[in-house]
Amino acid sequence: MTSQRRAVLIAGPTASGKSALALERAQANGGVIINADAMQVYDTLRIVTARPSVEDEALAEHCLYGAVPAAERFSTGQWVRAAQAVLGDVDPTRELIFVGGTGLYFEALTNGFADVPEISPELTLEVQQEIQALGEPERMALLEAEDPATAQRLKVADPQRVTRAIAVKRATGRALSSFQDDQQPGLLEGWLVERMVLSPDRDVLRERIALRFETMFASGAVEEVEALLSMHLDPSLPVMKAIGVREISDWLDGVHSRDEAITLATIATHQYAKRQRTWFRNRMGDWPRFGLEGAAL
Structure with missing residues (x-):
């Protein structure tokens, strides 16, 4: 008799410690980490989008990170098909760990997804x-x-x-x-699924977000944005709307000071985290809640 396949779904707002928790889980159980964040699928912006570091990726198998060229538009439907391919490729005895902040991706995994074509x-x-x-x-x-x-x-x-x-x-x-x-069943229908939403204290999250941008500026985010801008991409592309791109671009153009750019990027991230929290509360209200990096609440 074939044993039931296992998956862990780790959702939460930005800077809540999802990636660290996923890596800890993967190392403990030999699991495979699969990206469920709409911005981290793109290449070029590893630091700006807070993708796992090269060192972290070497510690456990990671899939769907930086896999899409910045010049492309990658829809939710395309992510679903890519995730389905991963499900078929990975040894069925290994635990799959989906981690990210894009609610629609988790909805597709658990409830199914209507694959509406990309609209211009x-x-x-x-x-x-x-x-x-x-x-x-x-x-x-x-x-x-x-x-x-x-x-x-x-x-x-x-x-x-x-x-x-x-x-x-x-x-x-x-x-x-x-x-x-025409909505299809969730990709993980029939699987043994463990769900969690990281929901740390708001003040703690605000401090982590502010520290994140200070660190990003000092560790290569500026060079990433310069590389992105050198491609002369369509401003409407998703990657061009990543938080930090406009703020760093304006700083490079002399519109803002460094401190102003960090402040604006931090504010934008707080607003994004608030929207994520609202989604998780309204659409994933029955998922167990945990604190920073998975601490029990």
Whole structure:
């Protein structure tokens, strides 16, 4: 009889100690660490995106870190397919440790994912501009005209959902609801899954975030951003929106002082961590909570 495959899911806001906990677990159990962070999939920005160091990667097998060129757009659907390939390649007796801060990735692992095609930023912006002056009744009327099936499922026509639905319909010719109806089971269905969300004290997290950017500036983040800027990439690419890129770029251009750049990057990271906490609270509220680097709460 084949034993049940095992996976550990370690989610949490940035700077909460996820990578350290994952490495500790992998070394103890011979597990494989799989990246579940949307920014850490890209190359070029190891330090800026807080990817595991070369030294840490040598201590345990790591997958899907720095695997995508910065010039590409890597969708959630592409990550799901890449993770599925890892599941097929790894020895089934080894524990898989998924670690990161991207909630959609964990949702795809546990609940399944509707693989909606990537929509161009230009089309999304076009729709946003089209509806920005509309009130809720007018937005609903527009959605009903373009995608009545999805409109029937919305209780409130908020701008974000209406923009998404209309953009998908215009880009693909299919209703967003039809993609949602095609949602596949979670990748880990049938597995023995251990779930955890790291949720350290906010003040402790703020101190760690501030220290992180001081360290980044001193250990190669500036050189990484310079290398990225030398590629002259499309500013709308995901990698160009990584926290720290704009702040360091502005410092290099003389717009901000070094201290101002660190402060702005720290503030942006606090805001990002707050959004992550909100996602985990709303979508993963039943997952066990742990403190810094997995300490019991």
